[in-house]
Amino acid sequence: MPIKDVLKFLEKDQEQAIKRLKRFLTIPSVSTDPAYAFEINQAAQWVGQSLTDIGLKTQVHETEGHPVVLAKSYGKTPPKGVPHVLFYGHYDVQPPDPLELWVTPPFEPTVRDGAIHARGASDDKGQVCCFLEALRAWKQAHGDLPLAVTVLIEGEEECGSVHLPPFLEAHRDDLQADVAIVSDTTMWDAKTVAITYGLRGLLYFDVQLHNPDRDLHSGMYGGTLANPANTLTAVLGKLFDDKHRVTIPGFYDDVLDLTEDEHERWTELNFNEGKFFEQVGVERPFGEASYTTLERKWARPSCDINGLYGGYGGAGAKTIIPSFAGAKVSFRLAPNQDPGKIADSFTQWLESQDTHGSRWRITSFGQAYPVVVDSESPYMTAAAKAIERSSGRAPVLVREGATIPVVADFKRLLGIDTLLIGFGLNDDCIHSPNEKFNLDNFTLGCRTHAVVLAELAKVK
Amino acid sequence: MPIKDVLKFLEKDQEQAIKRLKRFLTIPSVSTDPAYAFEINQAAQWVGQSLTDIGLKTQVHETEGHPVVLAKSYGKTPPKGVPHVLFYGHYDVQPPDPLELWVTPPFEPTVRDGAIHARGASDDKGQVCCFLEALRAWKQAHGDLPLAVTVLIEGEEECGSVHLPPFLEAHRDDLQADVAIVSDTTMWDAKTVAITYGLRGLLYFDVQLHNPDRDLHSGMYGGTLANPANTLTAVLGKLFDDKHRVTIPGFYDDVLDLTEDEHERWTELNFNEGKFFEQVGVERPFGEASYTTLERKWARPSCDINGLYGGYGGAGAKTIIPSFAGAKVSFRLAPNQDPGKIADSFTQWLESQDTHGSRWRITSFGQAYPVVVDSESPYMTAAAKAIERSSGRAPVLVREGATIPVVADFKRLLGIDTLLIGFGLNDDCIHSPNEKFNLDNFTLGCRTHAVVLAELAKVK
Numbered sequence: 080m081p082i083k084d085v086l087k088f089l090e091k092d093q094e095q096a097i098k099r100l101k102r103f104l105t106i107p108s109v110s111t112d113p114a115y116a117f118e119i120n121q122a123a124q125w126v127g128q129s130l131t132d133i134g135l136k137t138q139v140h141e142t143e144g145h146p147v148v149l150a151k152s153y154g155k156t157p158p159k160g161v162p163h164v165l166f167y168g169h170y171d172v173q174p175p176d177p178l179e180l181w182v183t184p185p186f187e188p189t190v191r192d193g194a195i196h197a198r199g200a201s202d203d204k205g206q207v208c209c210f211l212e213a214l215r216a217w218k219q220a221h222g223d224l225p226l227a228v229t230v231l232i233e234g235e236e237e238c239g240s241v242h243l244p245p246f247l248e249a250h251r252d253d254l255q256a257d258v259a260i261v262s263d264t265t266m267w268d269a270k271t272v273a274i275t276y277g278l279r280g281l282l283y284f285d286v287q288l289h290n291p292d293r294d295l296h297s298g299m300y301g302g303t304l305a306n307p308a309n310t311l312t313a314v315l316g317k318l319f320d321d322k323h324r325v326t327i328p329g330f331y332d333d334v335l336d337l338t339e340d341e342h343e344r345w346t347e348l349n350f351n352e353g354k355f356f357e358q359v360g361v362e363r364p365f366g367e368a369s370y371t372t373l374e375r376k377w378a379r380p381s382c383d384i385n386g387l388y389g390g391y392g393g394a395g396a397k398t399i400i401p402s403f404a405g406a407k408v409s410f411r412l413a414p415n416q417d418p419g420k421i422a423d424s425f426t427q428w429l430e431s432q433d434t435h436g437s438r439w440r441i442t443s444f445g446q447a448y449p450v451v452v453d454s455e456s457p458y459m460t461a462a463a464k465a466i467e468r469s470s471g472r473a474p475v476l477v478r479e480g481a482t483i484p485v486v487a488d489f490k491r492l493l494g495i496d497t498l499l500i501g502f503g504l505n506d507d508c509i510h511s512p513n514e515k516f517n518l519d520n521f522t523l524g525c526r527t528h529a530v531v532l533a534e535l536a537k538v539k
Numbered sequence: 540m541p542i543k544d545v546l547k548f549l550e551k552d553q554e555q556a557i558k559r560l561k562r563f564l565t566i567p568s569v570s571t572d573p574a575y576a577f578e579i580n581q582a583a584q585w586v587g588q589s590l591t592d593i594g595l596k597t598q599v600h601e602t603e604g605h606p607v608v609l610a611k612s613y614g615k616t617p618p619k620g621v622p623h624v625l626f627y628g629h630y631d632v633q634p635p636d637p638l639e640l641w642v643t644p645p646f647e648p649t650v651r652d653g654a655i656h657a658r659g660a661s662d663d664k665g666q667v668c669c670f671l672e673a674l675r676a677w678k679q680a681h682g683d684l685p686l687a688v689t690v691l692i693e694g695e696e697e698c699g700s701v702h703l704p705p706f707l708e709a710h711r712d713d714l715q716a717d718v719a720i721v722s723d724t725t726m727w728d729a730k731t732v733a734i735t736y737g738l739r740g741l742l743y744f745d746v747q748l749h750n751p752d753r754d755l756h757s758g759m760y761g762g763t764l765a766n767p768a769n770t771l772t773a774v775l776g777k778l779f780d781d782k783h784r785v786t787i788p789g790f791y792d793d794v795l796d797l798t799e800d801e802h803e804r805w806t807e808l809n810f811n812e813g814k815f816f817e818q819v820g821v822e823r824p825f826g827e828a829s830y831t832t833l834e835r836k837w838a839r840p841s842c843d844i845n846g847l848y849g850g851y852g853g854a855g856a857k858t859i860i861p862s863f864a865g866a867k868v869s870f871r872l873a874p875n876q877d878p879g880k881i882a883d884s885f886t887q888w889l890e891s892q893d894t895h896g897s898r899w900r901i902t903s904f905g906q907a908y909p910v911v912v913d914s915e916s917p918y919m920t921a922a923a924k925a926i927e928r929s930s931g932r933a934p935v936l937v938r939e940g941a942t943i944p945v946v947a948d949f950k951r952l953l954g955i956d957t958l959l960i961g962f963g964l965n966d967d968c969i970h971s972p973n974e975k976f977n978l979d980n981f982t983l984g985c986r987t988h989a990v991v992l993a994e995l996a997k998v999k
Binding site: 111112113173174176177180237238239265279281283285290291292293294295296297298299300301302303304305306308309311312313314315316317318319355356359360361362363364365366367372375376379380381382383384385386387388389390391392393394395396397398399400401404405406407409411435436444445479480481482505508509510511512513 | 571572573633634636637640697698699725739741743745750751752753754755756757758759760761762763764765766768769771772773774775776777778779815816819820821822823824825826827832835836839840841842843844845846847848849850851852853854855856857858859860861864865866867869871895896904905939940941942965968969970971972973
């Protein structure tokens with residue numbers, strides 16, 4: 080089954096493929112906010128129907144959270160003598176706010192400057208579509224795929240994938256495969272594809288301090304009682320020491336050090352730090368002392384306040400002592416840190432602070448393990464060869480600071496490694512207003528997945 | 540002109556008076572938010588019409604901010620041989636949010652449990668109406684007032700009274716009087732009226748830290764740059780030392796110490812600290828070391844974060860580094876502190892902090908001077924006598940932690956002292972959801988103002 084015909088089909092069908100992606104992007108499948116429950120279901124159904132249309136046996140599974148779409152290229156048993164690939168993606172997206180900063184509305188996908196602009200364009204609907212189009216092209220060109228494929232598309236990646244691990248455990252038999260492919264990362268630069276072999280984990284908390292049972296007049300009460308906003312800033316202000324290291328006891332105990340080899344390879348990457356910060360309007364790097372920006376991003380844990388709220392935040396002045404104040408606080412965990420252990424340490428640390436009578440309400444939003452995968456497996460070699468063929472350049476081996484919880488779960492629950500091959504760019508504004516996905520990257524993604532399937536088929 | 544007839548009219552007309560107050564309370568005259576500009580004007584017009592109906596020569600003056608209503612009981616020159624009283628109140632109110640906590644809507648005044656519930660019921664529309672009803676009763680009972688009266692009702696008290704001082708200066712001749720009356724404070728307890736002789740001043744800031752030019756993905760950037768929310772909490776966390784004293788250099792330099800006499804009188808007041816905190820669901824006092832709660836509230840400066848905002852504050856999780864984070868920060872100033880000096884110190888203190896590349900945007904929302912007035916003037920004595928007569932109890936002399944900017948302005952610009960006689964209660968929830976004004980207090984307020992006018996008429 081020659082790859083040539085597959086690539087020819089992709090070229091011919093490009094306009095239709097973009098139309099399909101646009102349709103997918105019109106669905107506001109925001110997973111973290113219960114207000115979008117209908118749209119989440121709509122997105123799951125859209126993915127299910129697409130896989131059925133391509134010719135896979137597809138089922139949309141209800142879970143205790145959002146649906147999981149599961150599809151197979153075969154009937155009862157997988158074909159023998161060829162590898163079995165498990166593809167993972169997610170149909171949910173980040174909230175689009177602040178809405179007023181979007182040039183065109185987040186769920187009205189618009190092509191301009193060679194890119195399709197919409198929430199989810201790059202993270203992850205565009206990348207999911209790359210794989211779907213590769214499958215479609217194989218089916219259209221040859222009536223079949225060169226190897227066994229299982230496709231798993233979930234809807235909770237942007238809110239912690241809480242219900243995915245139990246789903247993986249319950250469907251362990253259905254999910255047996257030799258290797259996983261995840262397409263939810265970025266390229267090294269506009270021309271060089273990256274294979275990502277390490278990811279940070281994630282912990283996310285909503286942390287509130289409560290004191291008076293209502294907002295109080297700051298003149299009548301100011302200075303006489305613990306203001307929760309004052310105390311919250313005082314406590315969160317102690318999260319870092321003067322080397323910008325997290326002060327939670329034991330926080331760095333289990334962090335994996337870089338190997339000599341990694342250190343050397345990362346230096347050779349010639350990471351363009353100036354451009355990295357310039358692209359987002361930041362004047363200078365800042366972080367844990369004694370590490371480079373690339374190390375801070377890929378190999379060191381971090382702690383960010385993702386939002387502050389409570390009391391008056393509107394126009395002008397309102398002279399109150401707020402009844403409560405809150406913060407969203409998250410951690411990116413470096414490989415070998417244990418999310419459960421860090422979660423306990425953080426909670427204990429908060430509860431050990433003197434809040435002068437104010438009371439904590441702490442909510443946890445899921446945990447994701449960090450991961451490092453084998454960068455020398457035959458699948459990795461095959462993927463690298465395919466990428467060189469489709470893009471004209473050898474890929475680079477990188478880690479990523481972001482989190483894809485399923486990669487650690489695949490290792491832990493199914494015992495398989497993952498090939499992280501993504502087609503986003505750093506300036507895609509994922510999680511930000513004006514998210515986009517370049518049409519060139521979309522085309523490259525479709526082609527590359529088609530060739531990767533061909534090359535993986537030759538392994539064993 | 541016997542007071543008996545005036546009090547009889549008040550009693551007979553009570554139901555109509557409540558109806559008028561209710562009408563006033565339906566107008567959402569929120570001064571701090573430009574969205575309410577129409578309603579602010581409506582409230583000014585309502586006050587103007589009421590004063591005209593009562594029989595005063597009234598004018599609604601446009602200013603660069605919200606209108607000021609000015610009314611006089613006489614034509615060209617005030618009557619000779621009687622004192623001249625200047626009454627001050629405000630028709631604007633605090634924002635009503637959080638709306639969901641109101642039992643009945645903030646601008647649909649509702650009587651329950653013997654109190655009228657609405658935003659502004661106690662602060663200050665209800666108290667303004669007490670004075671207007673006293674004027675009306677005098678006019679209805681005797682066709683005239685026992686002394687000269689000027690009424691000044693402004694619309695910016697809740698947002699710093701920025702345009703009032705220039706108005707006072709421009710209308711200095713029109714505002715000549717012997718003494719001012721302000722009715723915007725609370726009673727000592729449900730039965731004892733207080734005369735307030737000291738007030739704290741106010742400074743209010745909106746303080747923002749900006750860094751990346753958009754919200755960033757916390758996985759891709761976390762740990763590599765200064766997160767404005769992290770830095771803002773770190774900076775604001777340094778506002779207090781471990782004695783809960785404000786750390787801004789020179790902050791306490793000019794604070795007036797309590798006199799021996801005041802110290803003694805305040806102890807004799809037997810302030811019920813337990814009830815003060817219990818009423819608002821607070822477990823324990825907290826504030827500047829070495830001071831009592833009453834001293835912290837009345838005589839010591841305070842600093843409160845009135846609100847926090849920036850980044851994601853919605854349901855669930857959003858993994859971003861916010862482009863900016865902000866806080867509303869205000870100071871209550873103790874007598875003799877200079878607002879301009881403290882404002883400069885605070886701004887310099889913020890700008891001296893290392894923000895690791897993040898940039899400040901600081902906005903100031905007006906300043907109000909603290910004040911202490913002469914507590915032994917003949918007007919004070921006359922007012923005390925009137926209060927004893929109308930309420931059956933001698934009043935107590937107190938200070939207040941809140942701010943009424945005009946009192947210091949009257950002293951500074953017109954050279955007159957103010958009688959602060961208020962009828963609110965501490966549990967009126969002013970600036971909070973479910974603000975109320977007891978009907979008993981409304982009645983007492985109307986009666987007391989009527990008698991105060993009679994007693995002040997005898998001075999000189």
